[in-house]
Amino acid sequence: MQTAEARGELRLVVNGTQRHVLARPAATLLEVLRDDLALTGTKLGCGTGTCGCCAVLVDGVARLSCLTLAATVEGARVRTIEGVAGPAGLHPLQEALVAAGATQCGFCTPGIVMTALALLEEHRDPSEDTVREALSGNLCRCTGYVKIVEAVRNAAATLRGLEPLPEATK
Amino acid sequence: MRTAPAATAPAQEVVRARRHAHDPEAGARLIGARVPLVDSVDKVTGRAVYTDDLRLPGLAHGVFVRSPRAHARIVAIEVDRARSVPGVVAVLTGLDEVRVPGVPAAGRIGDRRFGILPVSQDEVALPADKVRFVGEPVALVVAEDVLAAQAGAREVGIRWQDLETRSDPARGLEPVGEKIHPDVGKDGSDVHKVVEQSFGDVAAAFQDAALVLSGTYRFAGLTHGFTEPHAVIADYGADGRLTVWSATQVPHYLHRALAGVTGLPMHRIRVVRLQVGGGFGGKGEPLPHELAAAFAAIRIGRPVKVVLDREGVFYSGRGRHPTVLDMRLAVGADGRVRGLELDTVLDGGAFASFGVITTYYNGSLCTAPYRMPAFHYRGRRVYTNRVPSGAMRGHGGVNNRCALETLLDEAAQRLGLDPFDLRLRNLVEPDSRTVNGLRITSMGLGECLARVRAESRWDERFRRLPLGRGLGLGCGFFISGSNLPIHWDIDPARYPQSTVHLKLDLDGGVTVHTGAAEIGQGSDTVAAMVVAEVLGIGLDRVRVRSRDTDTAPFDLGSYSSRVTFMMGNAARRAAEELRGQLLSAAARRLGRDPARMVVSDGRVCDATRPQDGLSFDEAVKEAVSGHGALVARGTFVATPHHAGFKGAAAGTSPAYSMSAYVAEVEVDPETGLWRCRHVWAAHDCGRVLNRSAVEGQIEGAVHMGLGQVMGEELVYEGAALRNPRLLDYRIPTSLEMPGVTPILVETFDAEGPFGAKEAGEGPLIPVLPAVLNALYDAVGVRVRGLPVTPDRLYEAMVAAGGPSKPRGPARQVP
Numbered sequence: 001m002q003t004a005e006a007r008g009e010l011r012l013v014v015n016g017t018q019r020h021v022l023a024r025p026a027a028t029l030l031e032v033l034r035d036d037l038a039l040t041g042t043k044l045g046c047g048t049g050t051c052g053c054c055a056v057l058v059d060g061v062a063r064l065s066c067l068t069l070a071a072t073v074e075g076a077r078v079r080t081i082e083g084v085a086g087p088a089g090l091h092p093l094q095e096a097l098v099a100a101g102a103t104q105c106g107f108c109t110p111g112i113v114m115t116a117l118a119l120l121e122e123h124r125d126p127s128e129d130t131v132r133e134a135l136s137g138n139l140c141r142c143t144g145y146v147k148i149v150e151a152v153r154n155a156a157a158t159l160r161g162l163e164p165l166p167e168a169t170k
Numbered sequence: 171m172r173t174a175p176a177a178t179a180p181a182q183e184v185v186r187a188r189r190h191a192h193d194p195e196a197g198a199r200l201i202g203a204r205v206p207l208v209d210s211v212d213k214v215t216g217r218a219v220y221t222d223d224l225r226l227p228g229l230a231h232g233v234f235v236r237s238p239r240a241h242a243r244i245v246a247i248e249v250d251r252a253r254s255v256p257g258v259v260a261v262l263t264g265l266d267e268v269r270v271p272g273v274p275a276a277g278r279i280g281d282r283r284f285g286i287l288p289v290s291q292d293e294v295a296l297p298a299d300k301v302r303f304v305g306e307p308v309a310l311v312v313a314e315d316v317l318a319a320q321a322g323a324r325e326v327g328i329r330w331q332d333l334e335t336r337s338d339p340a341r342g343l344e345p346v347g348e349k350i351h352p353d354v355g356k357d358g359s360d361v362h363k364v365v366e367q368s369f370g371d372v373a374a375a376f377q378d379a380a381l382v383l384s385g386t387y388r389f390a391g392l393t394h395g396f397t398e399p400h401a402v403i404a405d406y407g408a409d410g411r412l413t414v415w416s417a418t419q420v421p422h423y424l425h426r427a428l429a430g431v432t433g434l435p436m437h438r439i440r441v442v443r444l445q446v447g448g449g450f451g452g453k454g455e456p457l458p459h460e461l462a463a464a465f466a467a468i469r470i471g472r473p474v475k476v477v478l479d480r481e482g483v484f485y486s487g488r489g490r491h492p493t494v495l496d497m498r499l500a501v502g503a504d505g506r507v508r509g510l511e512l513d514t515v516l517d518g519g520a521f522a523s524f525g526v527i528t529t530y531y532n533g534s535l536c537t538a539p540y541r542m543p544a545f546h547y548r549g550r551r552v553y554t555n556r557v558p559s560g561a562m563r564g565h566g567g568v569n570n571r572c573a574l575e576t577l578l579d580e581a582a583q584r585l586g587l588d589p590f591d592l593r594l595r596n597l598v599e600p601d602s603r604t605v606n607g608l609r610i611t612s613m614g615l616g617e618c619l620a621r622v623r624a625e626s627r628w629d630e631r632f633r634r635l636p637l638g639r640g641l642g643l644g645c646g647f648f649i650s651g652s653n654l655p656i657h658w659d660i661d662p663a664r665y666p667q668s669t670v671h672l673k674l675d676l677d678g679g680v681t682v683h684t685g686a687a688e689i690g691q692g693s694d695t696v697a698a699m700v701v702a703e704v705l706g707i708g709l710d711r712v713r714v715r716s717r718d719t720d721t722a723p724f725d726l727g728s729y730s731s732r733v734t735f736m737m738g739n740a741a742r743r744a745a746e747e748l749r750g751q752l753l754s755a756a757a758r759r760l761g762r763d764p765a766r767m768v769v770s771d772g773r774v775c776d777a778t779r780p781q782d783g784l785s786f787d788e789a790v791k792e793a794v795s796g797h798g799a800l801v802a803r804g805t806f807v808a809t810p811h812h813a814g815f816k817g818a819a820a821g822t823s824p825a826y827s828m829s830a831y832v833a834e835v836e837v838d839p840e841t842g843l844w845r846c847r848h849v850w851a852a853h854d855c856g857r858v859l860n861r862s863a864v865e866g867q868i869e870g871a872v873h874m875g876l877g878q879v880m881g882e883e884l885v886y887e888g889a890a891l892r893n894p895r896l897l898d899y900r901i902p903t904s905l906e907m908p909g910v911t912p913i914l915v916e917t918f919d920a921e922g923p924f925g926a927k928e929a930g931e932g933p934l935i936p937v938l939p940a941v942l943n944a945l946y947d948a949v950g951v952r953v954r955g956l957p958v959t960p961d962r963l964y965e966a967m968v969a970a971g972g973p974s975k976p977r978g979p980a981r982q983v984p
Contacts, residue, residue, distance in 0.1 A: 038225070045896075046896050048896070050897045084215070090215070098214055099206060101206060101207065104207070104692070104866055105446065107396075107398040109213045109214055135904040139901060140397070141870070141901065142448055142690055143870050144869035144871075144872055144907055145869075145904040146869040146907070
């Protein structure tokens with residue numbers, strides 16, 4: 001869609017599918033996802049790496065796609081918000097966010113889901129402080145983070161095969 | 171300047187609220203539960219579509235050229251080079267005439283005014299004569315893609331003639347050279363609006379008071395900080411219809427403004443709101459990018475998308491006014507408030523926005539939740555060459571409340587009273603009038619105070635924590651919707667501010683049509699819950715269609731915390747009408763008296779013999795036979811109940827939320843670094859409709875209010891905004907967010923839907939003074955202004971001769 005620059009072929013594995021796109025050399029990963037692959041679940045909030053709305057997983061690591069040149073992740077496995085829920089339904093993290101009422105406007109939610117997924121890969125039982133630290137690069141203006149943090153910890157508990165925290169301990 | 175007559179509304183007049191009987195809530199038992207927002211699955215899976223996510227065939231992209239000058243006449247705009255950039259389709263400026271087919275010529279874009287308030291139409295989509303602030307849009311370059319539009323925008327040349335720049339509202343109070351808005355105001359100053367009101371015997375109140383306290387408070391300007399940047403797509407088809415998809419809180423007002431500037435009749439304009447990524451007031455009025463996109467679409471006959479970058483969002487502005495506030499408080503030896511005086515100068519920035527309302531609210535929202543026999547207010551809003559100020563969460567009730575609650579804290583200290591006890595001596599009564607005529611009905615502040623006092627263990631800890639740690643109390647109240655609509659072209663006493671339509675057909679699903687704007691606060695969920703509750707069905711049977719002005723009945727939009735109260739009531743009435751149709755059909759089928767029939771848990775049955783009944787689907791089949799789909803309508807009309815003086819309606823509402831918060835802070839006495847550890851937040855929302863949603867509003871409001879205390883600030887160097895970036899405009903992160911204990915107090919408002927009031931804005935208000943009062947308890951200094959950055963707190967401690975723990979009044983604990 002963009003003009004004025006020669007495009008080069010870019011290969012990515014996006015949500016498990018091989019994708020080849022012709023991208024401008026200066027295209028960001030966010031532009032490739034949104035404009036070339038129509039994966040609009042990943043959001044542009046600031047374009048300067050401050051808000052975290054554009055976070056995706058690149059080879060399992062949470063990255064800000066607005067600051068990532070697409071060419072630098074040639075061949076990588078990219079997971080976006082569209083690749084989180086499976087055919088069987090929502091991921092436990094998504095279930096937990098819904099149940100806790102942790103989404104309001106929802107614009108930050110995709111970035112938070114991806115950031116928290118990366119956290120949950122590393123920590124089976126993250127403390128509240130660990131969750132807050134992990135999400136400190138994700139701006140949410142609606143929720144005050146309270147229910148997001150609660151949901152991430154509940155999801156961790158579910159993933160450990162435990163029951164969610166009882167109401168009284170929240 | 172106008173001087174208002176003395177109060178015409180007697181204080182403390184007892185007014186009985188209009189009661190309506192709530193029928194037994196056997197229904198679906200949803201009210202008060204924790205209900206996930208109906209759109210939350212879409213939001214956690216990335217399927218929710220926001221305006222920038224919409225792709226249309228033939229879509230062109232628009233990029234603004236913004237003014238580098240603060241106040242300058244436009245001498246000439248050179249667009250030929252921009253037009254010749256590959257991919258550029260059109261360049262629009264305020265000098266252009268855009269002919270709308272079939273509509274009489276209405277002149278240049280720069281002459282077609284709009285503005286959210288009918289009394290202050292001082293904006294245009296693109297200016298023709300001059301610019302008024304750095305960052306103001308001057309031209310819109312439309313191209314096949316964003317990069318081409320950006321390249322074109324760099325080639326637009328503008329010749330300027332600079333005018334005197336005024337960035338200090340104090341300067342604009344005096345006569346100036348060329349006024350920022352030459353046709354506003356009768357004198358030669360930049361003053362936009364003056365409100366002066368006096369109630370009761372103010373002079374006597376201050377003369378007789380045992381204690382008079384005063385202070386000057388300075389509050390920085392703010393931006394809303396919603397995460398989704400402004401975005402709009404406009405399309406004009408050969409059929410002569412204009413469609414505008416926009417991230418707006420107020421589709422109806424945008425609809426009106428589009429008609430006003432294009433000359434198209436409203437019936438040829440369709441406004442569609444997709445998911446909106448937060449608003450907080452910043453998307454609460456028609457804005458230049460929306461109207462410029464419409465002109466561009468009409469010009470080129472193709473859809474045009476304009477998405478502002480984050481810097482552009484800062485320039486779009488409309489945040490909380492930079493405010494200087496002089497307050498005097500008179501208190502008797504008994505701790506009762508005798509009188510309050512307030513003189514406020516509001517920096518309006520370059521345009522009017524909601525500013526007339528802001529100027530009224532800064533006064534009128536001071537007179538509760540405490541009785542005061544005398545009140546004097548002067549508010550002056552002044553245009554400056556800065557980003558336009560407007561309405562932001564807690565509109566007109568935040569900075570003044572912050573000052574008043576900290577003065578009350580000082581008064582308690584001076585009188586040797588506990589801050590709780592001082593407030594308890596002053597509470598307005600339920601079913602009463604304030605000194606300026608506000609009608610107070612349900613009033614739960616007393617219970618809020620009791621709950622938060624206990625939960626925070628105030629009596630054990632206030633004034634007893636070690637140096638550097640402190641507790642503070644702050645209270646507040648807020649409107650549950652502005653009682654009067656903004657436009658009075660239809661009798662406001664008869665015009666429904668909200669209308670809801672329902673459709674129920676053979677599929678057994680109910681479609682709710684409303685124009686109430688879901689912006690993330692959960693209004694679609696409120697609509698669905700209210701309807702499901704009344705009909706006794708699950709939420710899976712209800713779908714809300716709230717996005718499209720072609721199908722939705724008018725609703726004024728999401729501002730002034732009005733939606734739950736007004737749309738909720740309309741939805742309730744519509745659902746009751748629909749339920750009546752179902753009950754009649756079921757009674758007919760069963761051969762019973764309709765008056766004996768009820769809905770309950772997906773059945774329509776005899777009230778006393780639940781086994782005698784039909785399933786919901788059976789009842790629907792009976793009802794639509796020989797009839798077709800059932801439709802029903804409900805409305806909400808606010809009853810005007812304001813006093814007779816000019817401006818008396820400003821601040822009136824069908825009901826008021828009440829809140830009391832305690833904040834706990836921790837300060838490093840050496841450096842001034844501080845943080846808020848916890849907030850106990852008691853809020854009287856009337857009735858909890860959705861528990862997790864109300865908690866979410868409180869938690870989010872604590873976050874936003876704390877941001878204003880900790881460091882959020884629009885920093886100017888002269889007239890130029892220095893920090894139009896999220897990195898430098900410091901919204902608290904998850905690490906700075908304190909623990910929050912939401913305490914939901916229910917007063918069952920007689921006129922609210924199921925008794926509900928509001929939880930959208932009121933919960934922000936007490937945070938600020940609670941934290942300031944806690945800082946005083948921690949280190950013994952008062953900072954009269956916001957934000958309280960660590961350096962400001964440090965300087966205040968130095969000026970006070972060092973940090974110290976204030977002594978007494980602490981309650982004796984047995």
